[in-house]
Amino acid sequence: MIIDQSLLMLIINIIQEYILILRHKVFSLFSTIPENYNKGDAGNVLMIVGFNGPWGSLKTISDRLNKQGYKIHFPKFKTRDPILKIVDEISQFINDYQLENIIIVAHSKGGIVARNLLNIDYSNINKIINIAVPNNGTIFGYLNIHNLHELKPKSSQLKALDDAKTDKIINIYPKFDNHVIPNSSLYLKGANNVEIDIVGHTRLLESKETLNVIEKIL
Numbered sequence: 714m715i716i717d718q719s720l721l722m723l724i725i726n727i728i729q730e731y732i733l734i735l736r737h738k739v740f741s742l743f744s745t746i747p748e749n750y751n752k753g754d755a756g757n758v759l760m761i762v763g764f765n766g767p768w769g770s771l772k773t774i775s776d777r778l779n780k781q782g783y784k785i786h787f788p789k790f791k792t793r794d795p796i797l798k799i800v801d802e803i804s805q806f807i808n809d810y811q812l813e814n815i816i817i818v819a820h821s822k823g824g825i826v827a828r829n830l831l832n833i834d835y836s837n838i839n840k841i842i843n844i845a846v847p848n849n850g851t852i853f854g855y856l857n858i859h860n861l862h863e864l865k866p867k868s869s870q871l872k873a874l875d876d877a878k879t880d881k882i883i884n885i886y887p888k889f890d891n892h893v894i895p896n897s898s899l900y901l902k903g904a905n906n907v908e909i910d911i912v913g914h915t916r917l918l919e920s921k922e923t924l925n926v927i928e929k930i931l
Contacts, residue, residue, distance in 0.1 A: 737772075835878060886899035
């Protein structure tokens with residue numbers, strides 16, 4: 714049996730995707746957030762992980778931004794909680810630490826949280842860099858577990874953002890996303906949309922092209 718070359722590459726990329734997810738979880742289980750993330754005078758970057766996302770999934774981006782002088786913040790919350798509950802907890806985190814002129818980097822479900830934060834306090838957020846976000850939902854939202862229903866297409870949580878401002882959002886997404894289906898749901902009207910030629914919802918986080926786009930933005 715001869716397998717088409719493009720299909721073979723897709724399969725290989727998806728396998729690499731899930732190996733990376735596992736690596737992030739194991740790393741985060743045995744590692745703590747670096748102390749040097751607390752240092753930096755270029756500005757405050759708020760990192761918001763996605764559903765079931767460990768902090769290590771955003772380590773590559775965090776390391777790069779910290780080296781550029783940004784202070785990195787990882788607010789603690791349960792990623793399976795309802796979106797608005799997470800929004801409230803991160804809003805409290807921002808107030809507790811008196812953060813101003815904030816840049817948000819968010820992945821997947823975290824991007825929906827970030828869009829809600831922008832809707833609440835537009836003036837205090839300079840930019841949002843959303844990565845692989847199901848802006849218009851995903852079929853996995855039909856799995857009625859762990860509040861995933863909030864991410865199904867046309868859910869009330871997503872429809873509430875229909876008229877929300879998007880001009881401060883840089884929306885980065887892969888050519889093929891294995892977790893956001895249909896992939897057309899990745900696009901966000903009114904945002905600065907950037908497609909990266911890569912396969913993988915999580916592999917995108919460690920793509921050199923993604924890092925280069927973020928560096929240019931900042």
